[in-house]
Amino acid sequence: MKKVYSRPIGLHRNINGYCPGCLHSAAGKIIMSALEELNLLEKTAMVDGVGCCANNNNYMDLDAIGTPHGRACATASAIKRCSPETIVITYQGDGDLASIGLAETMMAANRGDNITVFFINNANYGMTGGQMAPTTLLDMKTTTTPFGRNPEEHGYPMDMCKVLSTLKGPSYIARVTCTDVPNVRKAKEAVKEALQHQVDGKGFSMVEFVSNCPTNWGLTPLESLKFIKEHMLAEYPLGVYRNL
Amino acid sequence: MDKVFMKGCQAIAEAAIRAGCRFFAGYPITPQNEVPEYFSRRMPEVGGVFLQGESETASAAMLYGAGATGIRAMTSSSSCGISLMSEAIGWMAGACMPVVICNVARGGPGIGSIQPSQQDYFQATKASGNGGFRMLVFAPSTVQEAVDMTYRAFDLAQKYKYPVYILTDGFTGEMMEPVVLPEMRSEEFLAAERKANDAWAVRGRNGAPKAHKIRCGARPGVVCTLEEKNIEDWEMYEQWKKDEIEYETYGTEDAELIITAYGISARIARSAVSILRKEGYRVGFVRPIKIHPFPEIAYEQLDYSKLRGILCAEMSIPPQFAYDVEAVVRKRAPIATCLRSGGEIIERSAIIDAAKKLYGDK
Amino acid sequence: MENTILIGGIGGQGILMFGQLLCQTALETTDKYITYFPSYSMEKRGGTSDCYVTLSDEPVGSPKAEKSDYVVIFANQALKKFEDALYPGGALFIDTSVCTEKPNRTDVHIVEVPAGEIAREIGDARVANLCMLGAFIGYTEILPPDKVLATALKKIGAKRPELRALNEEAFNKGMEIGTAAKAAHV
Structure with a gap:
């Protein structure tokens, strides 16, 4: 019999630390299988942000470094410049990338540093218990917006793909999701494309995963997927925003 | 040996390069601007990396990344800029990174003044970040000492695999004095050290039996509890009292x-x-x-x-x-x-x- | 033996260059301990610009001497600020073509040098600092004049070769004034 599917070789067999139904697992698996298919597992260094994303360090068999909250792009830029032969990726959440690390993200993108950023947008601070993130949708309730996000008080959801697309430095920016098989396939293509941009030395690349947080959203995994399709994707449209 | 007449900040940068420093990240702040300016001209000549960070916070995080690749790396700043760096300085102590940090101190607290001062003594010796870590801290009096101590700081950072701190001030940074510059570390020496550091550096596995993990709270590649790491650090600080008193x-x-x-x-x-x-x-x-x-x-x-x-x-x-x-x-x-x-x-x-x-x- | 020198003026007048030329020459021609410390205001042009030079047989203590043996003044505001920083019996050098005010000190030697005027006569106002340097060396004799001039021409010459002849002439004219003032004071 021909084997048509197996676990990516870089993923440990132990159970990852993510909540049931959390799409961090899907993103991690896609990234690992893309690295495997591009034959980059041995060359890759991963820079972890702070928050739930730091969990992947435990089950991805990659060289990895944990960074202070928000600083992943700064650390990654330095690693890449000191060791240009290394494929440098970051794995960051919305608070990490778009709030506390906004300057680091923008400036690495603007410098066109040749790194690949994976951005998991689940519209809240997951690990700390579901507070408002820069990407929290309007009217969405979080532990720090108990009456819903109100633009007059809290501002608007931050569209990082659009924001970064205003800069000249990035060479590839795409937004994907993992709610169903067709989207998972597209996500993997985007991840491979982003990594290929780095291999080709084209500069800054980013893939945003529109993700979920069933635990803090107070939804079942399936309901959370429905929420992504009905609400998240309206605010965060999928697609390729930059491809040079 | 030939003496050259050099400004403190520039002499520190040149000494660092001669010690093998091949990465510098920093952010403009008076009175240390001649350090990054000097590196920006000099690094391309020695095949090193100069990176102007978007802030001190980012610059220190960049230093952390550079240190994690196993090369000799440093940053410099001044007082309130160093405070912004304290986040990554703590991480680098937590992750045992062999890096050098130079504070060309000015008045404080807060923005203080651009004039020289010695108001960062507690911060440098007792609390450069949260968590009670300590570093070796040099305090040069002359430009020649700033040169010699910078040169040695890189060796000590590698010896202990830990950040080393140079606390100087705007007078020493701005003044010019004749100095004898140390010898340039050979490329062979630096390549050998980098190869040895490849045992833990994060640059891609490249055939290593196990992936390298650097995290705040353990020496690279070590799996331990935070308390075990704290104890290990404390033992090192106690050992310094025997070996590093000057x-x-x-x-x-x-x-x-x-x-x-x-x-x-x-x-x-x-x-x-x-x-x-x-x-x-x-x-x-x-x-x-x-x-x-x-x-x-x-x-x-x-x-x-x-x-x-x-x-x-x-x-x-x-x-x-x-x-x-x-x-x-x-x-x-x-x-x-x-x-x-x-x-x-x-x-x-x-x-x-x-x-x-x-x-x-x- | 310790010589402390304070040079004060306005950014752009070549104040820092004056001090650095003394130090560089001292480095090449003496075994003295040398410390130079610049001090300037926030403005890159037109603000105050001062520097302190110490040449000593022993390690130098403060990079900023409390009192100086020689004070060289390029502007009114510097005169006001630094007149009192001179030891009694010290020498005060004043560029009288820029500095219109008179010093109050009566316990010091005063060497008046119309450096700006001389520089303009020679053909370029920028060489005034070399004229002052010539006067300073002619009067104090703390460093060999030919070596100071050689350092100056080497250092400035690399940047502005077109000023070489003018700088030399300015330095020599200053030397004459300094030497004459010395003879008059003795």
């Missing part, structure tokens, strides 16, 4: 009064001691060369039966260094201070007057 003394044998100071104040205090001794005062001099670990032994060796007092001179109001002296002297002699702050230089005449007052009748 100080100088002058005229302490017959001294009835000790003037003690570090860094820029020490050279002024030392010249005051010369004048006082010429005038017949039995005055001695104690100067910590590294301010952490603190050279308690230098003060333990004093003959307190003869001492009329100890005068601490520093450019910080309220005093900071003087508290470390007080802690080791333990009331065996009266302690007085001679202080300036906020960018004002300590005057030799003020030290002499304060010494005479404490000395009493000759």
Whole structure:
């Protein structure tokens, strides 16, 4: 019999630390299988942000470094410049990338540093218990917006793909999701494309995963997927925003 | 050997390059701007990397990344800029990164003033970040010492796989003095060290049996509890007290009064001691060369039966260094201070007057 | 033996260059300890610009001497600020073509040098600092004049070769004034 599917070789067999139904697992698996298919597992260094994303360090068999909250792009830029032969990726959440690390993200993108950023947008601070993130949708309730996000008080959801697309430095920016098989396939293509941009030395690349947080959203995994399709994707449209 | 006439900041940068520093990230802040400016010109000549960070916070995070690749790397800043770096400095201590940090200090607190000062003593020696970590801290008095200490700092960072801190000030950074520059570390030496560091560096596995993990809370590749890491660090700090103490003394044998100071104040205090001794005062001099670990032994060796007092001179109001002296002297002699702050230089005449007052009748 | 020199003026007048030329020459021709410390205001042009030079047989204490043996003044504001920083019996050098005010000190030697005027006569106002440097060396004799001039031409010449002849002439004219003032004071 021909084997048509197996676990990516870089993923440990132990159970990852993510909540049931959390799409961090899907993103991690896609990234690992893309690295495997591009034959980059041995060359890759991963820079972890702070928050739930730091969990992947435990089950991805990659060289990895944990960074202070928000600083992943700064650390990654330095690693890449000191060791240009290394494929440098970051794995960051919305608070990490778009709030506390906004300057680091923008400036690495603007410098066109040749790194690949994976951005998991689940519209809240997951690990700390579901507070408002820069990407929290309007009217969405979080532990720090108990009456819903109100633009007059809290501002608007931050569209990082659009924001970064205003800069000249990035060479590839795409937004994907993992709610169903067709989207998972597209996500993997985007991840491979982003990594290929780095291999080709084209500069800054980013893939945003529109993700979920069933635990803090107070939804079942399936309901959370429905929420992504009905609400998240309206605010965060999928697609390729930059491809040079 | 040939002497060249160099500005402190530039001499520090050149010494770093000669020590093998091949990565620098920093952010503009007076009075250390000549450090990044010098690196930006010089790094391309030696195949190194210069990166102007978007902030001190980012620059220190960049330093962390560079250190994680196993090359010799440094940053510099000044006082309030160093405070912004304290996040990644703590991480680098937590993750045991062999990096060098240079503080060309200015007035404080907060933005303080752009003028030189010694108001970062506690921050440098006791709390450069959260979590109670310590670093080896050099305190140069002259441009030549700034050169020599920078050069050595890189070796010590590699020896202990831990950040090493140079606390200097705007006077030393801005002043020019003749210096003898150390030899350039050979590319072979640096390549061998980098190869050895590949045992833990994060640059992609490249066939290593296990992936390398660097995280705050363990030496690279080590799996341990945070408490185990804290204990390991503490043991290293205790070992430093045996191996890394550095100080100088002058005229302490017959001294009835000790003037003690570090860094820029020490050279002024030392010249005051010369004048006082010429005038017949039995005055001695104690100067910590590294301010952490603190050279308690230098003060333990004093003959307190003869001492009329100890005068601490520093450019910080309220005093900071003087508290470390007080802690080791333990009331065996009266302690007085001679202080300036906020960018004002300590005057030799003020030290002499304060010494005479404490000395009493000759 | 310790010589402390303070040079004060306005950014752009070549104040820092004046001090650095003394130090560089001292480095090449003496075994002295040398410390130079610049001090300037926030403005890059037109603000105050001062520097302190110490040449000593012993290690130098403060990079900023409390009092100086020689004070060289390039502007009114510097005169006001630094006149009192001179030891009694010291020498005060004043560029009288820029500095219109008179010093109050009566316990010091005063050497008046119309450096700006001389520089303009020679053909370029920028060489005034070399004229002052010539006067300073002619009067103080703390460093060999030919070596100071050689350092100056090497250092400035690399940047502005077109000023070489003018700088040399300015330095020599200053030397004459300094030497004459010295002879008059003795």
